[in-house]
Amino acid sequence: MTAEAPPAATRPARPRRSPWGIAALLVFAAITWWAASEEFGIGFDVIQLVTNLTRGSQIMGEFFPPNWDYLPRTYGPMLETFKMAVIASALGCGVALFISFLASRVTTPNPPTYLVSRSVLNVIRALPDLLYALIFVAAVGVGPLPGILALFFFNVGVVVKLLSETIDGVDTGPIEAARATGANRTQTVRWAVVPQVLPNYVAYSLYVFELNIRASAVIGIVGAGGIGNNINTERKFFNYDNLVVILIEIFVFVVIIELISIWLRRRLV
Amino acid sequence: MTAATRSAPARPTRPSTRNRWLATLATLALVVWAMATTGIDFERILRLPEGIGLLFYRMFLETGPEWSFLPNAIEGMLQSIQIAWIGTIIGAVISLPLGLLGARNVSGIFGSNVMRQILNAIRAVPEVILAVVVFIPMVGIGGAASAYAGTLAIGVHSIGTLGKLTAEVVEGIDPGPVEAARAAGGNTLQVQRWGVIPQVMPEIIAFWLYRFEINIRASAILGVVGAGGIGTSLEQAMTFSRFPRAGLIIIVIIVATILVDTASGWLRRRIIEGSTARIEAGDTEGLGSPLRMDSDAG
Amino acid sequence: MIRFDNASVVYPGGVTALKNLSLEIPDGELMVIVGLSGAGKSTLIRAINGLVPLTDGDIFIDDVSVRSASPRAMRELRSRIGMIFQTFNLVKRTTVLNNVLMGRLHNAGTMRSLLGMYRAEDVEIGMQALERVGIVEKAYTRAANLSGGQQQRVGIARALAQQPKILLADEPVASLDPPTSHVVMRDLQRINRDLGITTIVNLHFLDLAKVYGERIIGLRAGELVYDGTGAQADENVFRDIYGRSLTADDLMGEAASAAALPS
Numbered sequence: 001m002t003a004e005a006p007p008a009a010t011r012p013a014r015p016r017r018s019p020w021g022i023a024a025l026l027v028f029a030a031i032t033w034w035a036a037s038e039e040f041g042i043g044f045d046v047i048q049l050v051t052n053l054t055r056g057s058q059i060m061g062e063f064f065p066p067n068w069d070y071l072p073r074t075y076g077p078m079l080e081t082f083k084m085a086v087i088a089s090a091l092g093c094g095v096a097l098f099i100s101f102l103a104s105r106v107t108t109p110n111p112p113t114y115l116v117s118r119s120v121l122n123v124i125r126a127l128p129d130l131l132y133a134l135i136f137v138a139a140v141g142v143g144p145l146p147g148i149l150a151l152f153f154f155n156v157g158v159v160v161k162l163l164s165e166t167i168d169g170v171d172t173g174p175i176e177a178a179r180a181t182g183a184n185r186t187q188t189v190r191w192a193v194v195p196q197v198l199p200n201y202v203a204y205s206l207y208v209f210e211l212n213i214r215a216s217a218v219i220g221i222v223g224a225g226g227i228g229n230n231i232n233t234e235r236k237f238f239n240y241d242n243l244v245v246i247l248i249e250i251f252v253f254v255v256i257i258e259l260i261s262i263w264l265r266r267r268l269v
Numbered sequence: 270m271t272a273a274t275r276s277a278p279a280r281p282t283r284p285s286t287r288n289r290w291l292a293t294l295a296t297l298a299l300v301v302w303a304m305a306t307t308g309i310d311f312e313r314i315l316r317l318p319e320g321i322g323l324l325f326y327r328m329f330l331e332t333g334p335e336w337s338f339l340p341n342a343i344e345g346m347l348q349s350i351q352i353a354w355i356g357t358i359i360g361a362v363i364s365l366p367l368g369l370l371g372a373r374n375v376s377g378i379f380g381s382n383v384m385r386q387i388l389n390a391i392r393a394v395p396e397v398i399l400a401v402v403v404f405i406p407m408v409g410i411g412g413a414a415s416a417y418a419g420t421l422a423i424g425v426h427s428i429g430t431l432g433k434l435t436a437e438v439v440e441g442i443d444p445g446p447v448e449a450a451r452a453a454g455g456n457t458l459q460v461q462r463w464g465v466i467p468q469v470m471p472e473i474i475a476f477w478l479y480r481f482e483i484n485i486r487a488s489a490i491l492g493v494v495g496a497g498g499i500g501t502s503l504e505q506a507m508t509f510s511r512f513p514r515a516g517l518i519i520i521v522i523i524v525a526t527i528l529v530d531t532a533s534g535w536l537r538r539r540i541i542e543g544s545t546a547r548i549e550a551g552d553t554e555g556l557g558s559p560l561r562m563d564s565d566a567g
Numbered sequence: 568m569i570r571f572d573n574a575s576v577v578y579p580g581g582v583t584a585l586k587n588l589s590l591e592i593p594d595g596e597l598m599v600i601v602g603l604s605g606a607g608k609s610t611l612i613r614a615i616n617g618l619v620p621l622t623d624g625d626i627f628i629d630d631v632s633v634r635s636a637s638p639r640a641m642r643e644l645r646s647r648i649g650m651i652f653q654t655f656n657l658v659k660r661t662t663v664l665n666n667v668l669m670g671r672l673h674n675a676g677t678m679r680s681l682l683g684m685y686r687a688e689d690v691e692i693g694m695q696a697l698e699r700v701g702i703v704e705k706a707y708t709r710a711a712n713l714s715g716g717q718q719q720r721v722g723i724a725r726a727l728a729q730q731p732k733i734l735l736a737d738e739p740v741a742s743l744d745p746p747t748s749h750v751v752m753r754d755l756q757r758i759n760r761d762l763g764i765t766t767i768v769n770l771h772f773l774d775l776a777k778v779y780g781e782r783i784i785g786l787r788a789g790e791l792v793y794d795g796t797g798a799q800a801d802e803n804v805f806r807d808i809y810g811r812s813l814t815a816d817d818l819m820g821e822a823a824s825a826a827a828l829p830s
Contacts, residue, residue, distance in 0.1 A: 031354060032354065032355070032358065034351070035350070035351035035354040035355050036351075036355055057407075080307065082303075083303040083306065083307050084307070086299060086300055086303040087300065087303050087304055087307065090296075090300040122527055122530070123523055123527070125526075125530075126486075126522065126523040126526035126527050126530070127486075127519070127522065127523065127526075128486035128487065128489055128490050129490075130397065130490040130493055130500075131489065131490065131493075131500075131503065131519070131522070134493065134503065134504065134507050135324065135507075135519075136321075137507075138324055138507050138510075138512075138515075139320040139321045139323070139324040140313060140316070140317060140320040140321070141313070141320075143309070143313075144307050144308070144309060145309045145313055145314070148307075148309075149317075171659075173652065173654050173655070173656035173657075174656050174657065174658045176618065176652070176656060177650070177652065177656035177657075177669065177722075177725070178669055178672065179618065179645070180616055180618060180645055180648070180649075180650040180735075181645060181649070181650075181669055181670050181672055181673060181725070181726075181729055182641075182642040182643065182644070182645035182646030182647075182672070182673035182729075183642070183669070183672040183680075184642060184677065186677050186681065187672045187673075187677060187680045187681070190680065190681055191658065191665070191669055191672065191680070192658060192669075195658045195660045195661045195665075196658065196659075196660060198660075199660075214393075214395045215395070217395065217398070218395050218397045218398060221397065221401070221493070221494060222493065222504075231398065231401060231402075235401055235402075238406075240402075240406060243401070243402045244402065246398075246402075247394065247398060247402050247403075250393075250394065250395075250398060251390070251393045251394055254393040254394075255389065255390075255393050258389070258393070278703060278704045279704070280694055280698075280703055280704075280706065281703075281704055281705075281706050281707050283707060284707050
């Protein structure tokens with residue numbers, strides 16, 4: 001008796017390409033065309049880009065050599081930039097810690113508080129730092145104060161969003177345990193939630209500080225103190241050799257801060 | 270001889286927290302020093318609420334926002350969105366190969382480090398500075414050219430951040446499929462295409478979308494320095510004290526940004542969800558999750 | 568004494584977890600609850616300290632109603648009830664002692680507990696609790712660095728630090744290996760006998776239940792279907808409770824009977 005071969009399985013039909021994928025691609029292409037076209041968009045033309053860049057590099061020649069004599073005049077403003085970043089980060093991260101608990105599903109006291117916090121958060125986050133700077137300069141005058149205020153709001157927006165989402169993901173076991181011992185809300189948050197998110201909080205704070213260093217260098221352009229003021233002055237006079245000095249200075253400064261921050265983060269973990 | 274009794278283990282001593290205290294004190298000292306030496310007098314701080322309140326009133330309440338400016342504002346906002354869109358695409362396209370090269374498991378330790386430093390260098394300069402110092406002089410001011418400058422500034426800066434994130438994702442992949450591709454005889458390009466890219470694309474695309482959200486804000490700012498988009502209108506409105514118009518522009522910016530954020534956030538979640546299997550924790554008695562902190566029983 | 572009076576729990580989705588449960592648990596008793604997953608064991612335990620609200624009926628702890636307790640009264644009630652969990656529910660990132668001191672939070676007051684400045688008496692109580700479960704030398708170790716059995720003992724210490732009258736244990740050994748499970752169950756037995764704390768334990772393994780339970784109650788689909796001693800509970804009883812034949816998964820095996828304290 002010969003063994004029978006197993007019955008041939010019918011081959012499945014090839015699954016059709018998902019319509020969603022194709023639709024998404026089409027939408028993407030359409031938006032890109034719209035954004036780049038001459039008529040509706042910004043008129044992005046790769047060929048023109050290349051010609052511009054070659055012409056531009058001639059202008060770049062004016063940047064060099066950098067005018068290093070200008071450097072000492074930038075020390076004061078850079079220091080102010082640094083201090084603005086420190087103050088705004090400290091205040092912003094401090095306040096953000098408390099607001100984050102209101103804006104997280106896990107630790108909010110009641111649904112209305114949660115909804116209000118998240119809506120306010122979304123509005124605060126929608127404005128970039130420079131726009132806050134513009135507004136505060138108009139409200140309180142020029143100087144570092146509007147800069148600090150602007151960065152403060154920016155920081156609260158960034159940290160609350162990050163931290164509240166971290167809190168959303170905590171292990172809820174310890175929270176249940178704390179409730180079961182008869183602890184109240186504050187105690188529960190302090191001992192069951194905070195220990196879980198503290199490392200993240202510190203990381204976010206350092207991250208925001210790095211962002212602030214970059215931002216505070218810039219907001220002076222609208223009058224909010226720091227080296228941005230110098231940028232504004234020099235660009236109006238087309239002093240590119242001075243501007244390049246500032247550019248390099250900012251670059252070096254940011255890199256140094258970043259290295260320190262990486263070292264700090266490694267020490268904390 | 271009696272049986273030896275076990276003595277109770279000694280209680281341990283409390284470990285020293287001196288280092289932590291020092292660090293906290295140092296940070297506090299830094300902050301206090303910064304506050305004290307920044308030269309802001311108290312008087313100005315006290316007048317803060319007044320100044321902000323007055324501005325808010327003039328922008329939104331005195332005559333209401335300048336609604337007649339809405340078409341211009343929308344046009345400006347659309348241009349900002351376009352700038353951000355193209356800028357993000359530039360950043361995404363160029364950062365993909367650069368990011369791959371920046372990963373240790375692609376270029377080795379030395380090569381990837383070089384690339385990472387280059388990417389860090391690009392990242393370190395804020396877009397505004399790039400625009401002001403490099404691209405606007407290069408491309409010139411006025412109309413289409415300024416939008417160009419903004420797009421390039423955003424594009425170049427995005428290469429830096431996206432490149433770094435891409436490299437980190439690529440370093441975190443499962444080496445299995447890559448080995449399989451190599452073992453099947455694929456050359457380097459094929460290994461990348463079939464072994465690496467499928468694993469990392471969802472996360473990378475999510476980063477692109479996130480970057481787009483950030484770039485919307487950046488392009489709104491760039492207008493302030495003359496690089497196109499709605500920022501220009503806002504800067505002019507503020508300079509000429511046309512506060513109702515500024516109020517309207519701010520509203521347009523907030524609404525547009527929130528819309529883009531929501532759409533992009535939804536898309537990001539769909540992409541990530543589609544690529545990872547979600548294992549819901551067993552919840553046999555339906556006790557529900559997450560545990561709420563609100564009203565206790567009774 | 569804990570008294571269930573027609574207690575019922577219906578979850579928002581429509582699932583009935585407890586149905587008209589009436590039961591009395593005298594002080595100092597060690598009671599074991601058995602039943603299939605989803606039969607209502609967890610719900611019953613959590614109804615006692617109000618973590619799960621009743622939808623009908625009531626529970627009285629020393630004649631104090633659980634269902635009508637204000638939030639403040641509920642916290643007061645809970646401070647006298649210790650609870651240990653299947654997944655231990657420790658804060659992994661902090662020290663063992665800090666975890667145990669969670670049991671003193673209610674007494675310590677908000678200000679002190681916020682700053683972590685516990686009174687010396689509270690720290691002493693915490694240390695003594697750790698000594699009772701035999702891991703005081705780990706007081707300043709990070710909770711994450713302990714084994715499963717050690718973590719559960721920290722959980723027990725945390726409950727003991729409350730100086731509770733009642734101890735609730737929701738599947739305390741389900742995540743532990745057999746030898747460690749016996750250590751933990753023996754600890755619970757000893758605490759029950761030495762300190763006279765009413766102890767209520769959910770158990771998954773039936774042989775373990777038989778050995779450690781002076782009194783066993785069985786739940787099926789939220790209803791009480793058995794109430795008797797460990798000696799009376801045999802295979803038939805368990806089959807009734809489960810509504811099906813026993814499988815290997817229901818027994819821990821491994822000389823369960825040899826490990827318990829003599830009754």
